[in-house]
Amino acid sequence: MVESDLVVDLASDTNADSVNLINSNGEVNALQRVQEGATQVTFQLLGEAEDGYTPGEYRVVAVAGDETIGETTISLKPELTITDVMWAQNHPDMDWDKGRSTWRQFAALTVENTGNAPTYLTALQWANSPHTKLSPSETLTHNPTTLLPPGETTIYSAAPIYQTEDPTGVHGAIDCGNLETNTLTVTGVVQAGTNPSYSQTIEYGGAKYSCELTIMDGSPTESSQTTSNESDT
Template sequence: MELSEETDVSQVNLIQPNGEPFGQRDVATGAQQVSFEIGTSYTPGEYRVLALEGEETVQESALSVQPDLSIMEMGIGKNQPEEMWDSSSDKISKEAFVSVENQGNGPDAITQLLFIGDVPYPSGDEGTNYDENDDVSGIYDPEEDSEVDEVVIEPGEQLTLYSYRSPFAFVRGEGTSCESEEQTGSFEVILETRVGTNRVSNTYSIHYSASEEFDNCEITISEG
């Protein structure tokens, strides 16, 4: 928050959308900027900024803070290995990447990556069954080589998520298996988030080629 050189300000208060104080900052003489760290546990909406000199409010402004997440692209590691964390790894063939952008002006935390519907090994009760388990994210961190609790996305940032629970692995008796005739279906990619609308999703069409083996068909996906 920038302060006017012409205005004497000793304190800046930030008020949440519900009218409760979020925090306050004392302003040193000559300072022209103060900042608040809101993290990813804040309430989105309109915040009020009050600049005070002593007990008197000398300036007031409103600031809307709201994340706006969109799924830009998704794909399967087997089909697009160049988009994965390691194009030479066998593991990536069963995993997916999802490109996400935050077009809002507030940060958010993505807490789950879900694949629901006609995928080989969905996140629901016909597959890995973690969609109702808030303690399981389904998000892989290549740097840690493990599943992470959440991924923070800042305003204006675009990042790539990787699946951890192998949604495109063929498992006998689970999800969708290959058949002797071609198959079509649909599925949703869902992001559970902490701050924004709590859920961001895109729907995709999926096509399976014919195969005499339950795990040997080719998969094609398209948006919509």
């Protein structure tokens, strides 16, 4: 696997004309011609503007003419967990855009992919955050289009998630003294795999225009929605 591509190694003496990637339904998902002298073929699993593959079992079949000369089975499955959501004010040493006067109000999250295949993060949905309490919308969505290969990836929010007052004055400020505790939830929408979620309990204190936020705890939460190139369930 190289970034968003599946790379198949061939024997140096292969006489294969093509290699087929066949999904669990027996359908040819993709076909790659083998160039003369080549010992690898590459299948693009993901694209920024394309639907993702469907996670599951695949057959990789080498063909010469009408004859199958080699075959193997592979499993392609990303396993995604949002392991942490970090507030810039509490983590000032991270790579924030400190040219912004509001940088301390931004968030970052860590996504861990313990599977064996990549996927793209196409959206982040923030629900019940301090920022959304200043907005008519209950959910803030932005679209980072970030590749999530196996391993850990850190993603920075595009909006000040922990903002408690509108600097333009249009939407006013949160009256934090009346809120006590609330739970923020962030959900990642992915091209292929199960959409991961994370919930964080925030304690609100102080008063309007002088809020005091305290992060009490946070943990990954279950997500029932799975994304593939076939359907959403």
